[in-house]
Structures are given as C-alpha cells and as structure tokens.
Amino acid sequence: MRTAGIDIGSITAKAAIMENGAVLGTRVIFTGYNVEIASRKVYDELLAELDMPGSAVEKIISTGYGRNSVPFAHKAMTEIICHGTGAHFLRNDIRTVIDVGGQDSKAMVVDGSGMVRDFVMNDKCAAGTGRFLEVMARALEVNLDDFGAQSLKAANASRISSICTVFAESEVISLISKGESRENIIAGIHDSVASRVYAMAQRIKASAPIMMTGGVAKNIGVVRALEKKFNTAIEVNEYAQVNGAIGAAVLAARL
Amino acid sequence: MSTPEKDKTRKFRAAKRMREIMTEYYIDAKSAVQTGRKVAWITSGGPVEPLIVMDVIPVYPENYGAMIGASHMGGDLCSKAEALGYSTDLCSYARADIACAIENGGPIGGLPRPDMLICCNNICGTVLKWYEIHARYFNVPLFIFDTPFCHTEFPEIARRYVRSQLDEYVSFLEGVCGRPFDLEKSREVGALSLQGQRLWQAVLDTAAHRPAPMTAFDAFFFLALIVTLRGTKTVVDFYQELLAEMNERIDRGIWAIPNERYRLLWDNLPVWYRLKWLSETFEAHDACLVADTYTTAWCGSMKYIDENNFFDSMAEAYTRIYLNIGIDEMVKTIYTMIDKYEVDGMVMHSNRSCKPYSFGQYDIQKMIQEHKGIPCMVIESHMTDERSFSESQTATRIDAFMEMIKQKKG
Structure with missing residues (x-):
C-alpha cells in the first residue's frame, strides 16, 4: 500500500511517500504565502521525482500548522502525533521526541508502541524556535546553514540571558559591539535555545533514548548543546526535517 | 456541526429566564439612585449575604469582566488601562474594569456608581489594590474582609480573626446604610x-x-x-x-x-x-x-x-x-x-x-x-x-x- 504524508509548517512544506513500511521519497520546499498551493506543489514535485501518478497513492494524511488547508488529504492530524509516530518508525526504542520547527518547539513522550503519552509545547513566544535562530543569524550576518559548524569552533559560549527574541537580539548586538567573537555568540544562542527546550521537556519527564526532529535538528550546534543539557546522546536521523511527513504517511496506512 | 433543528432542542428554556433575571437585576442596580437603594461593588468570592439582608444591591466588577470578555471588548479596554499606566501583567478583569470606570464605557453603558466597596481577598491579592483604586476614584467607603490563606487547616485563631470581621462588616453596613442589621x-x-x-x-x-x-x-x-x-x-x-x-x-x-x-x-x-x-x-x-x-x-x-x-x-x-x-x-x-x-x-x-x-x-x-x-x-x-x-x-x-x-x- 502506498501512502503519503504532507507536513505544512510555518516555514517549510514537507512531503513523504511510503510503500509497505519503506520510505520511497521525501521533499522539502518553502511554504510561502499560499498553504494550499504549497501543499500541492511539494506533493506534485515528489510524485514527479518518483515518476509516479497521483493515483498510485491510496491514502494521504496532512499535518502541521497548515494541516486543514490540504484539500487532497484524507485526514488531518497534528504534528505531535505524527512526529511521535515518525520517530517510532525510524527507531522503535525512542522514548522522547524533541521537535524544534520554525515557529514552535515541542517535546513528546512516546511509549513502546509509538503512542504519544504526553506532550508539551512552547508558550506563545518565539524563543527556543527556528525563528529565533533566523533572527539571530540575520543580526550576525551569518548564513543559518553555517550556524551549527561555526558554534562548534567557539572557545567560550557567550551568555544570552534574555528569553525574549527581541531582547535577545539587542543583547546579541551589544555583544557584537563589545567585540565578542561570532562563534562564541552563536554558541551562546544555541545554549539559550537548548535551555528553553530542555526546561520544557523536563516538564513531561523526558527520558532517553531521545530523538530530535524538525528543521532545527539540522543545526549541529543546537544538538550538541541539548546533548550537554540532557547528558545523553541525541539521535538525529537523516529524515529529521521530514519526520512529521513520514509519521503522517505511516498513520495514513492505518486509515 | 449540528443542524438548526438539533440546536433548537439543545437550547435551554432556562436561558431565556436567566437573561430576564439578569436584565431586571442590572436595571434595578442602574436605577438605584432613583429608588433610593444603595449599591455595593463586591468581589466575586465575597460574603454577599449581609448586603442582601441590608437590601443593598450587590454589583460585581468580575461578572462585568466576564461580560466585557464575552462581548470582545476586553482588548480595547485593557489597552486603555495600559495607557493609564497599568501593567499588561495585571489581571485583565482589573484592567478592563478600571478602564470602564474611568472612561465611563463598556457593555450596558458601564456599572452603576457604587455607594460602598466590599473587597474580600479570598480570591486573590490583586483585588486589594483594585478596590483601593476604586475607593479613591469614587471617593466611597471600602470594607476589606481579610481571609488568611488556609494551606490545609482552618486554625482557631483564624476562625476568631475572620469571625470578628463579620461583626465589623455588619457595623460598616449599618453605618453606610444608616439602619440596624436585621438578625431575623x-x-x-x-x-x-x-x-x-x-x-x-x-x-x-x-x-x-x-x-x-x-x-x-x-x-x-x-x-x-x-x-x-x-x-x-x-x-x-x-x-x-x-x-x-x-x-x-x-x-x-x-x-x-x-x-x-x-x-x-x-x-x-x-x-x-x-x-x-x-x-x-x-x-x-x-x-x-x-x-x-x-x-x-x-x-x-x-x-x-x-x-x-x-x-x-x-x-x-x-x-x-x-x-x-x-x-x-x-x-x-x-x-x-x-x-x-x-x-x-x-x-x-x-x-x-x-x-x-x-x-x-x-x-x-x-x-x-x-x-x-x-x-x-x-x-x-x-x-x-x-x-x-x-x-x-x-x-x-x-x-x-x-x-x-x-x-x-x-
């Protein structure tokens, strides 16, 4: 049975197509202004890449913030359940999933059968999200993709004490003017994100093995900072960013 | 979504009656000056029974706060209070109510002016300052009914302390209303x-x-x-x-x-x-x-x-x-x-x-x-x-x- 998962996030739209428990392909594009068009586009592009007609896919589940604006999906489910299912699919002993996306961060506790037992989301604040990192990258004039690697070169991570994105940005600017190195500031920013996410995950008694998903999982600096906080290795799968879409495709097979 | 037919059966008959009672109640309160009755503003958890005994009309800024919220006027009123200098961290009932009193706005054309204020801090500490602001603004007497926090028990000393305030409360009402409290x-x-x-x-x-x-x-x-x-x-x-x-x-x-x-x-x-x-x-x-x-x-x-x-x-x-x-x-x-x-x-x-x-x-x-x-x-x-x-x-x-x-x- 062929199924698809479409995950429409605030920044990127993701699609995954699966067949009998194997991932056939995935795709990521920018969501842009029109969610409906983005969902169609990411799915069509993936179908084209796999040289597959739409009729070859039996069931589709949509997820993410735009989940209710995907007209061709058979069902919409939240990214919380989808990320839990996706992580369990990729590694079935995972007990905690940390998903840091564009506009929010979440932690989920998953049981042995992949069911989400508890979850927590960031409150109405961009701190601890991908957006926070974007703002900081702009302030530091660094490409976001280089953020992770640069922070690993830091001698001493700066301390960013403010938890508000706007205030933290001015804190970063004042660190720049004091002559603090870019690497140290970036490492400090990663520590700040990690602290927020760690504190949040503690609320639901996060336990190892831990997997990180979502776009921010691509940032090695944040992953390392989180590993230090949790005092354990954090699994980052090659499918981290499309994990929600994979989870949706896995769930679609159960429809 | 439910069909109109279903909505009809699911509607409560009592809702109509309640709206009538609340309308009558607010009309009574708003015409208190004409009818010669007194109005007390009281906190939602405050002892209202002595007011009923004294035929004083109790008015609840918190009930009014709910009304403000339900009529989507909260955001605007809170902004007005913030412009007056109140913090955004302050209770939104307090902000909206203070703004209504000062701006003379809000649903039903604002609350009737109080003759007295009864503040019981069993629900929070914010009410103390909130009612003090009203007492200064309206220049009316304020009675504070202080209820100590009870972690697990209600000790005898607390009982005596709170009980003694009931007597003070009665004397306060007798003073403002100018007539004795009827025990019967x-x-x-x-x-x-x-x-x-x-x-x-x-x-x-x-x-x-x-x-x-x-x-x-x-x-x-x-x-x-x-x-x-x-x-x-x-x-x-x-x-x-x-x-x-x-x-x-x-x-x-x-x-x-x-x-x-x-x-x-x-x-x-x-x-x-x-x-x-x-x-x-x-x-x-x-x-x-x-x-x-x-x-x-x-x-x-x-x-x-x-x-x-x-x-x-x-x-x-x-x-x-x-x-x-x-x-x-x-x-x-x-x-x-x-x-x-x-x-x-x-x-x-x-x-x-x-x-x-x-x-x-x-x-x-x-x-x-x-x-x-x-x-x-x-x-x-x-x-x-x-x-x-x-x-x-x-x-x-x-x-x-x-x-x-x-x-x-x-």
Whole structure:
C-alpha cells in the first residue's frame, strides 16, 4: 500500500511517500504565502521525482500548522502525533521526541508502541524556535546553514540571558559591539535555545533514548548543546526535517 | 456541526429566564439612585449575604469582566488601562474594569456608581489594590474582609480573626446604610443562600450522567446567578427550574454533545471571548467538558456551613474557598471530581490574569497524571484580554490532546 504524508509548517512544506513500511521519497520546499498551493506543489514535485501518478497513492494524511488547508488529504492530524509516530518508525526504542520547527518547539513522550503519552509545547513566544535562530543569524550576518559548524569552533559560549527574541537580539548586538567573537555568540544562542527546550521537556519527564526532529535538528550546534543539557546522546536521523511527513504517511496506512 | 433543528432542542428554556433575571437585576442596580437603594461593588468570592439582608444591591466588577470578555471588548479596554499606566501583567478583569470606570464605557453603558466597596481577598491579592483604586476614584467607603490563606487547616485563631470581621462588616453596613442589621432576616437570607448553593451543586451534578445533559460551557453561563444574587429567593426558584430542565433532558435523552465519547474536566476561569470556538472545537472531537473547578467553587465550601448558624459559619466557608487553599487541598477536590464525573482528561487554562488559580497548575498536573493516570493539557491565555489568545497554537494543542486520548481510549 502506498501512502503519503504532507507536513505544512510555518516555514517549510514537507512531503513523504511510503510503500509497505519503506520510505520511497521525501521533499522539502518553502511554504510561502499560499498553504494550499504549497501543499500541492511539494506533493506534485515528489510524485514527479518518483515518476509516479497521483493515483498510485491510496491514502494521504496532512499535518502541521497548515494541516486543514490540504484539500487532497484524507485526514488531518497534528504534528505531535505524527512526529511521535515518525520517530517510532525510524527507531522503535525512542522514548522522547524533541521537535524544534520554525515557529514552535515541542517535546513528546512516546511509549513502546509509538503512542504519544504526553506532550508539551512552547508558550506563545518565539524563543527556543527556528525563528529565533533566523533572527539571530540575520543580526550576525551569518548564513543559518553555517550556524551549527561555526558554534562548534567557539572557545567560550557567550551568555544570552534574555528569553525574549527581541531582547535577545539587542543583547546579541551589544555583544557584537563589545567585540565578542561570532562563534562564541552563536554558541551562546544555541545554549539559550537548548535551555528553553530542555526546561520544557523536563516538564513531561523526558527520558532517553531521545530523538530530535524538525528543521532545527539540522543545526549541529543546537544538538550538541541539548546533548550537554540532557547528558545523553541525541539521535538525529537523516529524515529529521521530514519526520512529521513520514509519521503522517505511516498513520495514513492505518486509515 | 449540528443542524438548526438539533440546536433548537439543545437550547435551554432556562436561558431565556436567566437573561430576564439578569436584565431586571442590572436595571434595578442602574436605577438605584432613583429608588433610593444603595449599591455595593463586591468581589466575586465575597460574603454577599449581609448586603442582601441590608437590601443593598450587590454589583460585581468580575461578572462585568466576564461580560466585557464575552462581548470582545476586553482588548480595547485593557489597552486603555495600559495607557493609564497599568501593567499588561495585571489581571485583565482589573484592567478592563478600571478602564470602564474611568472612561465611563463598556457593555450596558458601564456599572452603576457604587455607594460602598466590599473587597474580600479570598480570591486573590490583586483585588486589594483594585478596590483601593476604586475607593479613591469614587471617593466611597471600602470594607476589606481579610481571609488568611488556609494551606490545609482552618486554625482557631483564624476562625476568631475572620469571625470578628463579620461583626465589623455588619457595623460598616449599618453605618453606610444608616439602619440596624436585621438578625431575623439574616437567618432567612442564610437559609436561601445555602439552598441556592445546594441547588447549584445539584445542577452541576447532573453532568455526572453519561452522556451529560450539560457542559461546562453551560455552567459558565448559568453561573451568573449563584455569584450575583446568592441569598435571594430568585436564585432558589431559578435553579429549581434549571434542575428540573436538566432532569427532563436526561429522561428525554437530550445530550449536550450528541455523540459524547470523551469526558473532560476544565480548570480555571473560562476564556470568555472564545467560548463558542472552544465549545465547537471540543465538540468536533465528540468531547464533552462535563465539569470544571471554576463554577464548582460557588458551592465548594458548603461543607463548612452550619445550617443552624449560617452567619457564624460564613467565616470558615468564605475563608476555605477553592482559591484560598493549598495545592494539596485543591488536588483532593479535583480527584473527587475526576471520579464523580468519570473524566478521561483535564484541560487547564493557564490564565495569565489569574495568578492564584494558575500558579501550581503544573504541580497539580503532575499529581493528577501520577495518581489518576489521565492526560492533562494546558491552554495559555488571559480570560478577558483577547489579544493574548493564539488560535492556531491552541487548536494544535487541543487536537493533539484529543488524538492522544483517542489513541489511549480507542
């Protein structure tokens, strides 16, 4: 049975197509202004890449913030359940999933059968999200993709004490003017994100093995900072960013 | 979504009657100057019975706050209060109410001017400053009824302290009204208050039926009378009528959520400006909010009332209300509710406006998950300030929470 998962996030739209428990392909594009068009586009592009007609896919589940604006999906489910299912699919002993996306961060506790037992989301604040990192990258004039690697070169991570994105940005600017190195500031920013996410995950008694998903999982600096906080290795799968879409495709097979 | 036909049967007959009573009540209050009666503004958890005895019309800025919230005027009024210098961290009832008083705005053309203010701090500490502001602004006498916090017990020293204030309260009322307090009438009012509370509890208890004939959203609406007119016959008659209607619904099989599959418990004040949206969002999951800690608070301390000595026992009953007790006591109340209403999960409103209600929620959540094994979710908001509500975030949380419950329960 062929199924698809479409995950429409605030920044990127993701699609995954699966067949009998194997991932056939995935795709990521920018969501842009029109969610409906983005969902169609990411799915069509993936179908084209796999040289597959739409009729070859039996069931589709949509997820993410735009989940209710995907007209061709058979069902919409939240990214919380989808990320839990996706992580369990990729590694079935995972007990905690940390998903840091564009506009929010979440932690989920998953049981042995992949069911989400508890979850927590960031409150109405961009701190601890991908957006926070974007703002900081702009302030530091660094490409976001280089953020992770640069922070690993830091001698001493700066301390960013403010938890508000706007205030933290001015804190970063004042660190720049004091002559603090870019690497140290970036490492400090990663520590700040990690602290927020760690504190949040503690609320639901996060336990190892831990997997990180979502776009921010691509940032090695944040992953390392989180590993230090949790005092354990954090699994980052090659499918981290499309994990929600994979989870949706896995769930679609159960429809 | 339900069909118009269904909506017709699901509408409560009593709702019309309640609107009439509330309209009459506000007309009475607003024409008090003409009729020669006095108006007291009082906090929602304050001892209202002595005011009823003295024929003073009690007016509740908090009830008005709910009205402001429900009519989506909270955000604007809060901005006005902020322009006057009040912090955004302050309770949104306080901000909206202060703005209304000073700007002379708000629903129903504002509240009638008070002749006195009665502030009981059993619900929070904010009310002290809030009422002091009003006392200065309106230049009217303020009576502060101080109820010490009861972590677990109500010690004798607290009893004596609070009881002595009841005498001071009576003297204060006699002074402002210029006539003596009628003890005989006090007994009658006490009996009616207790009867009203018992009936309100009986109404809420009908939701223990599976499926439930009412939801917490209905309770948020029907609550107004037990808050405002406690101690009057109007309240007793009304809740008798409402109780009969609930029982009739059970007999006829009219359920609040037609396909009720999941039963939830709500904690904290409602999000007044999002009642309809929240109610529809939960209904779309076949989930019924069968009970809540908020509306239960107006009958929650009945156990401390001595029916043969209402006046004296008010000291304990008003001190040991839900918001004036420790977390261990709160959680006991919640455990009882979880069992009584057979709930599958708990929805907590982390309400930035109401600190005493929201502080400790995460601990309570942990205790519930450990002892009762039911999932809990948190919605973040302000009860009256709609500027702080994020629909898509809240929707994702509710949807994920319901998906989790469905996975668990099947």
